[in-house]
Amino acid sequence: MTIRSSLFPRMARLGAPLVAVALLATPAAAKGSGMKIQEVTSPGGIKAWLVESHANPLIAMRFAFRGGASQDGPGNEGVAYFVTAMMDEGAGDLDSEAFQEREQELAMRMDFDAGRDVMLGSLQTLTENKDKVFDVLRLAMAEPRFDQDALERVRAQILAGLKFDENDPETVASIAWDKLAFHNHPYGRPVKGTMQSVAAITADDLHDYVRRVFARDKLVISVVGDIDAEELGKALDKIFGDLPAKSELTAVPDASPTLGPKREVIVMDVPQSVAQFGLRGIKRHDDDFIPAYVLNYIVGGGGFSSRLMEEVREKRGLAYSVYSNIYPYQHGAVFVGNVATKNEAVGRSLAVIQEELKRMAEQGPSEEDLKSAKAYLTGAYALRFESSTSIASQLLWIQIEDLGIDYVKKRNDLVEAVTMDDIKRVAKRMLEPDHLLTTIVGKPVEPAATARQGTPG
Amino acid sequence: MSLAAVAAEKAPSEHVREFTLANGLDVVVIPDHRAPVVTQMVWYKAGAADEPPGSSGIAHFLEHLMFKGTDKIPTGQFSKIIAKNGGEDNAFTNHDVTAYFQRVAADRLPTVMAMEADRMVNLRLTSEDVKTERDVILEERRSRVDNDPGSLLQEQMMAALYRNHPYGIPIIGWEHEMKKLSREDALAFYHRFYAPENAILIVAGDVEPGEVRALAENTFGKIPSHGPHIKRARPQEPEHDAPVTVTMEDPRAGRTTVQRYYVVPSYPSAKPGEAEAIDLLMRIAAHGATSRIYKRLVVEQKVAASAGGWYTDSGLDSGRAGFYAIAGSAHTAEDLEKAIDGVIAELRNKGVTQAELDRARAAHIAEFIYNADSITRMARQYGWRLAAGMSVEDVEEWPDRLKQVTVDDIRAVARKYLIENDSVTGILTPAPEYTSSIGDKPAAQAAGNGKS
Numbered sequence: 001m002t003i004r005s006s007l008f009p010r011m012a013r014l015g016a017p018l019v020a021v022a023l024l025a026t027p028a029a030a031k032g033s034g035m036k037i038q039e040v041t042s043p044g045g046i047k048a049w050l051v052e053s054h055a056n057p058l059i060a061m062r063f064a065f066r067g068g069a070s071q072d073g074p075g076n077e078g079v080a081y082f083v084t085a086m087m088d089e090g091a092g093d094l095d096s097e098a099f100q101e102r103e104q105e106l107a108m109r110m111d112f113d114a115g116r117d118v119m120l121g122s123l124q125t126l127t128e129n130k131d132k133v134f135d136v137l138r139l140a141m142a143e144p145r146f147d148q149d150a151l152e153r154v155r156a157q158i159l160a161g162l163k164f165d166e167n168d169p170e171t172v173a174s175i176a177w178d179k180l181a182f183h184n185h186p187y188g189r190p191v192k193g194t195m196q197s198v199a200a201i202t203a204d205d206l207h208d209y210v211r212r213v214f215a216r217d218k219l220v221i222s223v224v225g226d227i228d229a230e231e232l233g234k235a236l237d238k239i240f241g242d243l244p245a246k247s248e249l250t251a252v253p254d255a256s257p258t259l260g261p262k263r264e265v266i267v268m269d270v271p272q273s274v275a276q277f278g279l280r281g282i283k284r285h286d287d288d289f290i291p292a293y294v295l296n297y298i299v300g301g302g303g304f305s306s307r308l309m310e311e312v313r314e315k316r317g318l319a320y321s322v323y324s325n326i327y328p329y330q331h332g333a334v335f336v337g338n339v340a341t342k343n344e345a346v347g348r349s350l351a352v353i354q355e356e357l358k359r360m361a362e363q364g365p366s367e368e369d370l371k372s373a374k375a376y377l378t379g380a381y382a383l384r385f386e387s388s389t390s391i392a393s394q395l396l397w398i399q400i401e402d403l404g405i406d407y408v409k410k411r412n413d414l415v416e417a418v419t420m421d422d423i424k425r426v427a428k429r430m431l432e433p434d435h436l437l438t439t440i441v442g443k444p445v446e447p448a449a450t451a452r453q454g455t456p457g
Numbered sequence: 458m459s460l461a462a463v464a465a466e467k468a469p470s471e472h473v474r475e476f477t478l479a480n481g482l483d484v485v486v487i488p489d490h491r492a493p494v495v496t497q498m499v500w501y502k503a504g505a506a507d508e509p510p511g512s513s514g515i516a517h518f519l520e521h522l523m524f525k526g527t528d529k530i531p532t533g534q535f536s537k538i539i540a541k542n543g544g545e546d547n548a549f550t551n552h553d554v555t556a557y558f559q560r561v562a563a564d565r566l567p568t569v570m571a572m573e574a575d576r577m578v579n580l581r582l583t584s585e586d587v588k589t590e591r592d593v594i595l596e597e598r599r600s601r602v603d604n605d606p607g608s609l610l611q612e613q614m615m616a617a618l619y620r621n622h623p624y625g626i627p628i629i630g631w632e633h634e635m636k637k638l639s640r641e642d643a644l645a646f647y648h649r650f651y652a653p654e655n656a657i658l659i660v661a662g663d664v665e666p667g668e669v670r671a672l673a674e675n676t677f678g679k680i681p682s683h684g685p686h687i688k689r690a691r692p693q694e695p696e697h698d699a700p701v702t703v704t705m706e707d708p709r710a711g712r713t714t715v716q717r718y719y720v721v722p723s724y725p726s727a728k729p730g731e732a733e734a735i736d737l738l739m740r741i742a743a744h745g746a747t748s749r750i751y752k753r754l755v756v757e758q759k760v761a762a763s764a765g766g767w768y769t770d771s772g773l774d775s776g777r778a779g780f781y782a783i784a785g786s787a788h789t790a791e792d793l794e795k796a797i798d799g800v801i802a803e804l805r806n807k808g809v810t811q812a813e814l815d816r817a818r819a820a821h822i823a824e825f826i827y828n829a830d831s832i833t834r835m836a837r838q839y840g841w842r843l844a845a846g847m848s849v850e851d852v853e854e855w856p857d858r859l860k861q862v863t864v865d866d867i868r869a870v871a872r873k874y875l876i877e878n879d880s881v882t883g884i885l886t887p888a889p890e891y892t893s894s895i896g897d898k899p900a901a902q903a904a905g906n907g908k909s
Contacts, residue, residue, distance in 0.1 A: 305540045382543070387832070389831075
């Protein structure tokens, strides 16, 4: 192939002034790609979403069992996380060393991760090794060994990790915040467990978790790459067919996060304090979720385009990072933000943040802010479908959140449909600065000043 | 400045096109039409190791200031305009390179390329911008380094490892020098290094090479070359006559940790074949649960809760091999150090087995294939190598070169480079008098499981 030098029609835009170019209509990619999602049902009745792509000799699979860390009982927290760390420590005839060497020989990537509501799995393989790799994954889930020596080794690693976490301001602030917001609800417990709970976890606990959670009725799967529907159907039966048909999940009650104002300071000898602040959020199937998602982008989700970044970092240089997110957990949503700032400036940073949340709740954003947010969110949606692994991940979450196989096509229209009235309504509903829950880890030096600004704690 | 013809043109592979504009800008295009998106990266061959003495942190500070504005882009609008185009952007600085990148829908490439070209030469900075952003980088230093004893130790170890070469100076800068960085310092660095002939443009994704060439000629192509040759004059490292040990006590340390760094060749600085052998050596020695250090320290001797290592392979002047071990609850730094010494001695004396080499090689080659799944990772992979003076062929032939490495080659590089005098040992211990003021605070969901 030779290099062509023809000018494409899109070149015509080049002469325009940059800033004018910036506000053109939706990028072409946002209007949807030709990606075709097939719903595959295996001969044994296991369903998966598949995007076939034979461009690279690779297959990416993501799957999830509903019932994540929230299945850990009180005093037994950390079991789900412990399971994830044990999944490559031996199964069937293979002890941990043999299992890990097998993984390396096959150049496979297998990972498990415990979310609050779901146990997540991911697998990547080269096409040439797929059958052997699928068998290793089957073995890991159907016949985990949880041998005592491996268990003790992994326990020591988790305990060492917890020891480091005790001294990591961001982690400490986050755990304290969850506890403040969710109390005794499973969401208030740390996913990785505590020193005491991890010390007490046994192989029986792990086997029990796998038996209850790794089951076919709570399973969703997405696959992207070099495999067709028929072959995938057979593979699904092979990989997941040995698992129990029915899960035995403990019912998780709905949570109702605490209303502030509350402020907790945890003293740690560090030059920079880390604060986590937050409020009740909006759940995924609430009609206000999409407006809340757009609002969060404007407030603190949008990097340099966000209001908090503008006020805290760009105008005042108070912090390197400040951001917010909505976590729409299945049984209770929260809106949570973070800021890290030198001890002398914590009070000032939090006051600026609170003021901005208040202003947003009272006045809403500008038309320009809303327009820019929609332009980003719709335009950037295509960026999430760049690689097999990222596509598989997107399709998995659409299934976990039960949004429907046509969601990829609908999603940008949902964002476009958000009006200023929606945003203002949701801002009033979600951003209640008088109810902020805040945890601060460090040596903040302005507690008096912050108290005067109306946030007792 | 007229639009000159393309000076050089190569098609070294079926995946990648490469050409050079008349002003010296190297352009690499990696077409991939699976998704209607592109990644644009501009890599400047200038990093923290090119800073004038006393101005540590200026390369990174300039990277921040590059987002401020130009005559065409009002202050603070750069990233906002990218976002309004549905794009994401960011940048990073290391000792050898500074890179800026955007991910956008393919039809927005003309916009982002025009913006990137514009700020190559038209940066405008006010004193106020500079002052506020200096506070931001000081906060960044507190986040990345001062709040984390592990990072503080690393900083001290790097300073000990490089007695003379600027790799010993932290990329983010020493705090006392960062506080004095000025608008003039930033502009001086900018004018010295930011020029078309000192940069590489990489565009990966849903584009054709001809399209990129036309766009590049219309944007970057209009920038005159710098003129005088841009020289990177760095003090080089002398022979080392003794090993160094750095010891830190910090109540925040959590667990006793021992680290060992060696100065070794990097891909750009190595003799042919040596970097590949070191790369495989370090995978066998220190990557994951099948590695030597993990097997010896964690599984067999049970002195460490976790152990591993890494190879920093892209430095222009040298690379580093590193090992670490985190003590279990009952072991000391001396136990760990002795155990690490044992692993090194075994590698030097007995080398590795053919089975270990075969597994490591298969995993490395697979990673190369896995990388092809992401256009962003592809752009990065080529960027690192090309910015360090390597070629597209070097990148593409890497799997073939790995296939030539033998167990003898691996033992040879272990003997030649894992030597005491080129090492620094870092020991971090929790201060014994420490009693936690936060009580039994548990840990977060975010951290990994500590296996690697």
